Amino acid sequence: MASTYYFVTIAILALASVVLVRASDPSPLQDFCVAANDSKYVVFVNGKFCNNPKLAKAEDFFFSGLLTPRNTSNPVGSTVTQANVAQIPGLNTLGISMVRIDYAPYGQNPPHTHPRASEILVVLEGSLYVGFVTSNPDNRLFTKVLYPGEAFVFPEGLIHFQFNMGKTNAVALAALSSQNPGVITIANAVFGSDPKISADVLTKAFQVDKKVVDYLQAQFWWPNN
Known part of the structure; x- marks a missing residue:
C-alpha cells in the first residue's frame, strides 16, 4: 500500500511539473513577430497576431x-x-x-x-x-x-x-x-472603479468612516498613463 501511495505521489508531481511548464510564456520561434491589426496579412500567432515577417519594415521597430x-x-x-x-x-x-x-x-x-x-x-x-x-x-x-x-x-x-x-x-x-x-494605479482602482466598490467593503478594509469613502469615491482620479 505504501508503494502505491509513493507512485501516485510521483505521478501527481510529474503532472504538476508539466502543467507549470505549459503555463509559462512560450519562447519566440522566429526572429521577430511584428504585431498586426489587419487580419488580411496575419500568418503567424505568437502573443499578439503577427504580420508576415517578409512585410516587416524599419518603422515597425521605431518610436520617436x-x-x-x-x-x-x-x-x-x-x-x-x-x-x-x-x-x-x-x-x-x-x-x-x-x-x-x-x-x-x-x-x-x-x-x-x-x-x-x-x-x-x-x-x-x-x-x-x-x-x-x-x-x-x-x-x-x-x-x-x-x-x-x-x-x-x-x-x-x-x-x-x-x-x-x-x-x-x-x-x-x-x-x-x-x-x-x-499598470494598476492603487487609488484609481480602489476608489475610481466602475462600478464602484461597495462602501461597506471599503469602510471595513480601511477602517474609516463611510463619509471618508464617499468623499474619495467622488473624486476624479487622474490617469497619468
Whole structure:
C-alpha cells in the first residue's frame, strides 16, 4: 500500500511539473513577430497576431515619442509616455518596453503596480524620491533619493512610486520586462472603479468612516498613463 501511495505521489508531481511548464510564456520561434491589426496579412500567432515577417519594415521597430517633454499640469503632476507593443509593433514577443516620465515640481507618479513586469528606472533630470513596498506580511518599504544617472529597480507586481522632490521639472526613463506590462494605479482602482466598490467593503478594509469613502469615491482620479 505504501508503494502505491509513493507512485501516485510521483505521478501527481510529474503532472504538476508539466502543467507549470505549459503555463509559462512560450519562447519566440522566429526572429521577430511584428504585431498586426489587419487580419488580411496575419500568418503567424505568437502573443499578439503577427504580420508576415517578409512585410516587416524599419518603422515597425521605431518610436520617436520619448524625446518630447509632456504637459504635467494635472492633479498628480506627472505624465507617462509609453513605448510598448501598442506604439512599437516590433516589440511583440520580445518581452521589453520603455516609458518616459515627466514630473512637475513636487509632482509624483502615484503608488501603482505593473502586474506583468519588473522595472528599472533611471533619472535624467532633477531628483526623485522613489520606493516600493514588499508583499504581505512584512510590507517593508525600500526607498532612495535618485539624482541624474542613478537607477532603481522595482520588482514585478510590487507597489511602487516616484516623487519629484525639487522645485524644477524632473525626467526619468524606465525599462520594463514585458512588451505590455500593464499598470494598476492603487487609488484609481480602489476608489475610481466602475462600478464602484461597495462602501461597506471599503469602510471595513480601511477602517474609516463611510463619509471618508464617499468623499474619495467622488473624486476624479487622474490617469497619468
